[in-house]
Amino acid sequence: xxxxxxxxxxxxxxxxxxxxxxxxxxxxxxxxRKVLLVDQIDPAHHKVGESLPGAGLRFLRSVxxxxxxxxxxxxxxxxxxxxxxxxxWGAATPIYQDFxxxxxxxGLRLDRGCFEATLRSAAIAAGAVFRExxxxxxxxxxxxxQVVIEGQQQVERARWLIxxxxxxxxxxxxxxxxxxxDPRLTAIYALGRAATKSPTTTRTLIEATESGWWxxxxxxxxxxxxxxxxxxxxxxxxxxxxxKWEVAFHETRLxxxxxxxxxxxxxxxxxxxxxxxxxxxxxxxxxxxxxxxQAFDPISSQGIFSSMVGGAxxxxxxxxxxxxxxxxxxxxxxxxxxxxxxxxxxxxxxLAHRREAYRSETRWPLxxxxxxxxxx
Ligand SMILES: Cc1cc2nc3c(=O)[nH]c(=O)nc-3n(C[C@H](O)[C@H](O)[C@H](O)COP(=O)(O)OP(=O)(O)OC[C@H]3O[C@@H](n4cnc5c(N)ncnc54)[C@H](O)[C@@H]3O)c2cc1C
Numbered sequence: 001x002x003x004x005x006x007x008x009x010x011x012x013x014x015x016x017x018x019x020x021x022x023x024x025x026x027x028x029x030x031x032x033r034k035v036l037l038v039d040q041i042d043p044a045h046h047k048v049g050e051s052l053p054g055a056g057l058r059f060l061r062s063v064x065x066x067x068x069x070x071x072x073x074x075x076x077x078x079x080x081x082x083x084x085x086x087x088x089w090g091a092a093t094p095i096y097q098d099f100x101x102x103x104x105x106x107g108l109r110l111d112r113g114c115f116e117a118t119l120r121s122a123a124i125a126a127g128a129v130f131r132e133x134x135x136x137x138x139x140x141x142x143x144x145x146q147v148v149i150e151g152q153q154q155v156e157r158a159r160w161l162i163x164x165x166x167x168x169x170x171x172x173x174x175x176x177x178x179x180x181x182d183p184r185l186t187a188i189y190a191l192g193r194a195a196t197k198s199p200t201t202t203r204t205l206i207e208a209t210e211s212g213w214w215x216x217x218x219x220x221x222x223x224x225x226x227x228x229x230x231x232x233x234x235x236x237x238x239x240x241x242x243x244k245w246e247v248a249f250h251e252t253r254l255x256x257x258x259x260x261x262x263x264x265x266x267x268x269x270x271x272x273x274x275x276x277x278x279x280x281x282x283x284x285x286x287x288x289x290x291x292x293x294q295a296f297d298p299i300s301s302q303g304i305f306s307s308m309v310g311g312a313x314x315x316x317x318x319x320x321x322x323x324x325x326x327x328x329x330x331x332x333x334x335x336x337x338x339x340x341x342x343x344x345x346x347x348x349x350x351l352a353h354r355r356e357a358y359r360s361e362t363r364w365p366l367x368x369x370x371x372x373x374x375x376x
Contacts (some may be wrong), residue, residue: 008157009034009157009158010034010036010156010157010158011033011034011158011159011160011318011322012028012034012035012159012160012318012322013035013038013145013147013158013160014035014036014037014038014161014162014164015038015039015135015161015162015164015165015170016038016164016166016290016292017037017038017041017116017119017120017123017164018039018116018166018290018291018307019116019119019290019304019307019308019311020164020290020292020307020308020310020314021037021039021164021165022116022122022311023063023119023123023308023311023312023315024162024164024289024312024315024318025123025126025130025315026063026065026119026122026123026315027063027311027312027316027319028128028315028318029123029127030127031315031319032127033319033322035123035127035128035129036129036156036158037128037129037130038130038131038133038134038135038149039132039133039134040132040134046112046266046268047112047113047116048189048227048268049112049303049304050109050110050112050217050219051082051107051108051110051204052108052109052304052305053301053302054099054103054104054107056108056305057104057105057107057108058104059308059309059312060308067079067115078111079110079111079115079220080108080109080202081106081107081108081109082107082108082109082203082217083100083106083202084096084099084100084204085099085203085204085205085206086201086203086206086254086258087205087206087207087254088206088208088253088254089206089208089213089357089360089361090362090363091363092253092363094254109217109219109220110220119308131149133149133150133151133152134149135148135150135170135171136148137174138161138171138174138175140284140285143285144158144159145158145159145161145285145286147161159285160285160286160287160318160321161285161286162286162287162288162315162318163286163292164288164292164311165292166290166291166295167276167291167292169278169288169291169292169293171288171292172280172281172283172286172288172292172293173278175283175286176283177278177280177281177283177288178278178280179276179278179279180276180277180279181276182275182276182297182351182376183274183275183372183373183375183376184372185229185230185272185273185274185275185297185373186229186231186236186270186271187227187228187229187235187270187271187272187273188227188230188238188239188245188268188270188271189225189226189271190226190227190242190245190268191219191223191225191266192223192226192264192265192266193223193224193263194224194259194261195261195262195263196261200218200224200258200259201218202218204216204217205254205255206299207252207253208363209248209251209252210364210367210369210370211230211367211369212228212229212230212369213228213229213299214226214249214252215227215298216258224262226249226255226259226264228248229273229297229298230369231368235270239270242264242267245267249264273297273298274295274297275296275297275350275354275376276294277295277343277347278292278293278294281293281339281340281343282317282336287314287317288314289307289313290306290307290310290311291307293343294343294346294347294350296350296354299354299357299358300350300353300354300357302350306346310343313339313342314339317336317338351376355374355376358370359374
């Protein structure tokens with residue numbers, strides 16, 4: 001390789017600058033690695049998922065990322081503490097769960113765009129280069145990746161590639177990995193505003209119904225987010241006719257009581273919300289992390305936290321592989337096996353918790369939704 005070739009060679013290209021990709025970039029850049037982080041950020045896109053548990057804040061403190069450093073564009077808004085949940089699940093009586101009792105303390109209701117901008121800023125401050133684009137084709141030749149940056153007529157070269165593209169797992173699937181899906185779950189969300197100025201609850205509301213479960217919360221912007229999680233067939237009925245979704249929203253007991261008069265003016269596209277995992281999370285010069293490697297049913301409330309931890313682990317794994325690039329095949333295999341084994345442990349614990357949560361709702365023994373979720 002010539003001097004010029006070496007200078008233009010990235011240690012790592014990371015596809016996706018969500019929580020997993022940004023944290024992986026931050027980790028590797030802090031170790032002095034040459035990191036290119038690539039994502040097409042659309043400020044108009046509303047990313048669903050804004051409840052960060054206290055454990056997520058503990059993780060951010062451990063990697064010295066402060067959510068106080070808000071990017072300028074987001075200054076008027078701020079993340080807000082979540083005092084707890086109110087849920088109707090397993091019985092008609094609401095259960096109050098107070099996060100002050102959580103050893104990690106209350107979590108935060110995020111302004112999600114601002115949160116992700118803060119993580120990207122931390123990666124950039126650590127020395128990563130961020131490029132607004134999409135990653136296209138990737139080809140590996142003589143241990144070097146040729147990575148097409150779409151729309152920029154550019155090909156970047158890298159020693160390692162991290163797939164942090166979320167549930168789509170774009171890179172890993174192109175490289176032959178297959179998705180294993182848990183029971184299918186689709187989420188239909190909308191954003192709205194209360195018709196009156198009366199204060200809304202700051203707690204997260206969760207309510208099980210015969211054909212799925214609802215989530216509702218007030219965002220830091222004052223908007224209300226509400227989503228129904230159900231099987232794909234029912235979800236497509238709601239997608240086609242949003243008025244049916246609104247009727248079902250108003251038929252909830254707990255949620256409609258807290259949000260009696262809402263005008264839903266921003267219907268969001270249907271989302272795949274079921275758990276999934278890749279059959280292969282690493283291969284020759286690549287690794288997947290965050291939702292790309294394994295995604296969780298949102299009832300777990302662990303997605304953002306786990307993706308950040310997963311990004312840090314993938315960063316540490318790639319760092320080890322780069323440090324020992326002349327290691328024997330068996331040493332590399334040991335490092336990959338350790339990464340895979342940790343992910344398998346997390347998935348086993350998640351599946352056990354998920355099963356327990358769905359099996360604790362026994363009010364509708366004839367419901368196909370609940371029996372399907374309980375069988376997974
Ligand atoms: C309905 C629903 C509700 C949820 N609610 C919560 C919640 O309240 N709390 C919680 O903790 N978690 C929640 N989650 C889960 C959480 O949002 C995810 O776990 C988390 O976003 C995963 O982070 P990630 O970085 O792995 O992937 P993502 O956040 O999905 O980021 C992936 C990034 O990759 C980019 N990308 C894709 N393709 C390419 C490409 N070719 N080139 C470059 N970039 C690319 C995308 O633009 C995106 O920015 C929810 C999920 C769902 C479906």
